[in-house]
Amino acid sequence: MIAFLAVHPTTVYILVALTALLLVLVTTPVVRRVAWRFGFVDQPSVRKVHAAPMPRLGGVAIYLGFILALLLLGTRFRINELVGIMVGATLVSVIGGIDDRSPVNPLPKLLVQVLAAGILILSGVQVQMFPLAWINWLATIFWVVGITNALNFLDNMDGLSAGVATVAAGFFLLLAALSGQYLVGALSAALLGACIGFLFYNFNPASIFMGDSGSLFIGFVLAAIGIKLRFPANVDIVTWMAPVLALGLPILDTTLVVISRLRRGKNPLTTPGKDHISHRLARVTGSKREAVLLCYLIGGIFGMISIFITTATVLEGYLVGLAVASIVAYLLWWLEVKVGYE
Numbered sequence: 001m002i003a004f005l006a007v008h009p010t011t012v013y014i015l016v017a018l019t020a021l022l023l024v025l026v027t028t029p030v031v032r033r034v035a036w037r038f039g040f041v042d043q044p045s046v047r048k049v050h051a052a053p054m055p056r057l058g059g060v061a062i063y064l065g066f067i068l069a070l071l072l073l074g075t076r077f078r079i080n081e082l083v084g085i086m087v088g089a090t091l092v093s094v095i096g097g098i099d100d101r102s103p104v105n106p107l108p109k110l111l112v113q114v115l116a117a118g119i120l121i122l123s124g125v126q127v128q129m130f131p132l133a134w135i136n137w138l139a140t141i142f143w144v145v146g147i148t149n150a151l152n153f154l155d156n157m158d159g160l161s162a163g164v165a166t167v168a169a170g171f172f173l174l175l176a177a178l179s180g181q182y183l184v185g186a187l188s189a190a191l192l193g194a195c196i197g198f199l200f201y202n203f204n205p206a207s208i209f210m211g212d213s214g215s216l217f218i219g220f221v222l223a224a225i226g227i228k229l230r231f232p233a234n235v236d237i238v239t240w241m242a243p244v245l246a247l248g249l250p251i252l253d254t255t256l257v258v259i260s261r262l263r264r265g266k267n268p269l270t271t272p273g274k275d276h277i278s279h280r281l282a283r284v285t286g287s288k289r290e291a292v293l294l295c296y297l298i299g300g301i302f303g304m305i306s307i308f309i310t311t312a313t314v315l316e317g318y319l320v321g322l323a324v325a326s327i328v329a330y331l332l333w334w335l336e337v338k339v340g341y342e
Helices: 009-038 058-072 080-102 107-124 133-154 160-178 181-201 211-228 239-246 247-261 279-283 290-310 312-337
Strands: none
Touching: 009 058, 009 160, 009 181, 058 080, 058 181, 058 211, 080 107, 080 133, 080 211, 080 239, 080 247, 107 133, 107 211, 133 160, 133 211, 160 181, 160 211, 160 247, 160 290, 181 211, 211 239, 211 312, 239 247, 239 290, 239 312, 247 279, 247 290, 247 312, 279 312, 290 312
């Protein structure tokens, strides 16, 4: 194993990312055969965009690549925090894997996600913005459950969730490096490599889906990384926006879907449909692949703004935040009212 601090952090990031990437490249074909063998298959339906049955256990390969890359390279985390992240991520991945085989009601899935967020809190990974502990706990649960489900919601087209997660993990890696958080950077690098490796099989036309086992796992890890990011050169009253912006595309998509379904009197959690940002962009562009690439671009723009926020003054930060909020509000209106849904 490599002593984490014995080499330059950039070298470690590259090694972690490449190891995760290679592990996922190797394990995904095996997982695909297992998925076919044991019935982890996503069947076509009116609400889905794929026309043929598709194995959907790719999240197992992402999970293995991420975990093994960190363990093999001997990263030195605070053991309680690392265990909290791994246990919580494993819980949400397992319940997602069960759902990939046989549908699970939303309530048990939600309860497992709350439990996983509670494990993070007990391990010391929690929001620390507010003066009262219970408010920080509620904020942590809200953030973790929200982002976990946002990545799950986003997994509706070939390469979409994995690609957007790749972009977000890349910016998290950069943010961690800029603030000297080398261990948080290793988490980001492992997720970055794992998602890139999976994209070789999942980009349009996909040969395997990640399933809930993958999307819930990725969302949970991104939420945990977002909590652990710290920016000592600036104040929390500004820098809290950085992880929110880096995950702006999943948050935008979830907000759009929730607003749209509530407007129609539908349950946002149980009502499937082609009403996500990807579906609407595909209507505009006439191409699912172009819609996915546009989502990557939007995610990248959010990420670049998040980097600026880390060095902004309070006035600059909130002016930019107001501008972004205004543009997002317009996009929500345009996508919901002008573009519409199927």
